[in-house]
Amino acid sequence: MNRVPTGIPGLDEILQGGFLEGSSILVAGGAGSGKTILSTQYVYKGAEQYSDPGIYITLEEGTTNIWWNMKSFHWNIAKMQQENLIKIYRVGMFNPKDFAQQFDTEIGKIKDMVNEMGARRLVIDSTTAFGMFMSNDADIRYNLFKLINEMKKLNCTTLLLSETFGKRDQFSRFGVEEFVVDGVVALYFFPPVRSVLVKKMRGTDHDKRVHPFEIGPNGVEVNASEQVLWESLNK
Numbered sequence: 166m167n168r169v170p171t172g173i174p175g176l177d178e179i180l181q182g183g184f185l186e187g188s189s190i191l192v193a194g195g196a197g198s199g200k201t202i203l204s205t206q207y208v209y210k211g212a213e214q215y216s217d218p219g220i221y222i223t224l225e226e227g228t229t230n231i232w233w234n235m236k237s238f239h240w241n242i243a244k245m246q247q248e249n250l251i252k253i254y255r256v257g258m259f260n261p262k263d264f265a266q267q268f269d270t271e272i273g274k275i276k277d278m279v280n281e282m283g284a285r286r287l288v289i290d291s292t293t294a295f296g297m298f299m300s301n302d303a304d305i306r307y308n309l310f311k312l313i314n315e316m317k318k319l320n321c322t323t324l325l326l327s328e329t330f331g332k333r334d335q336f337s338r339f340g341v342e343e344f345v346v347d348g349v350v351a352l353y354f355f356p357p358v359r360s361v362l363v364k365k366m367r368g369t370d371h372d373k374r375v376h377p378f379e380i381g382p383n384g385v386e387v388n389a390s391e392q393v394l395w396e397s398l399n400k
């Protein structure tokens with residue numbers, strides 16, 4: 166099976182080379198745990214190192230925030246946008262009364278963008294934001310499944326961000342997202358230590374330990390040779 170390298174130092178090592186092509190991965194973590202930076206890096210490095218076109222879809226953070234991150238790490242986003250390798254797409258607010266139809270329209274727009282660019286990597290920041298428009302867990306599960314399926318048909322490898330309360334044992338906000346996706350990567354920040362755990366990865370083995378990571382001048386760097394004890398993470 167083909168792997169999609171994340172381009173994030175250390176992370177590919179604990180993933181045995183990257184994500185399985187076409188898989189859907191939940192990136193879960195509390196506020197400020199590094200979800201947006203890690204995912205921006207996945208799209209940026211994908212374009213820079215592997216010439217993979219990618220789309221960063223945001224419901225949560227303004228496109229300026231994504232720009233700040235790219236600039237802060239000296240990633241040349243403008244060049245990538247000019248070369249049609251990266252697109253940042255901001256989804257408008259949904260009207261809860263008419264969610265189903267607007268959701269289908271947005272999926273349609275994303276599909277058109279993917280086809281037009283030949284996108285291979287997608288980020289959806291975040292599933293928590295779109296779950297807020299749904300009234301129950303069954304709806305969240307159904308819509309998430311629908312979204313993931315569409316992205317799979319396009320053969321995109323998709324990161325879906327999930328905002329948790331940052332606890333050790335919480336892997337999604339609504340408690341259902343982690344079951345719909347193929348993989349879960351949990352990010353923790355218990356100051357001053359940042360750490361990452363691959364909680365699940367359907368169809369492949371992976372490292373089961375918690376590893377420290379840093380956000381440095383080049384973005385996220387995972388230390389694959391060191392570990393953080395599970396017991397040391399706050400419950």
Ligand SMILES: Nc1ncnc2c1ncn2[C@@H]1O[C@H](COP(=O)(O)OP(=O)(O)OP(=O)(O)O)[C@@H](O)[C@H]1O
Nearest residue numbers: 194195196197198199200201202203237328380381
């Ligand atoms: N240039 C930088 N160098 C080092 N650390 C940084 C840099 N920029 C941001 N950070 C750290 O990364 C954190 C933000 O990471 P990020 O935006 O990826 O979090 P997030 O998980 O998406 O949070 P939220 O749920 O609030 O959107 C900041 O709070 C800061 O601690």
Ligand SMILES: [Mg+2]
Nearest residue numbers: 200201202226
């Ligand atoms: Mg974020």
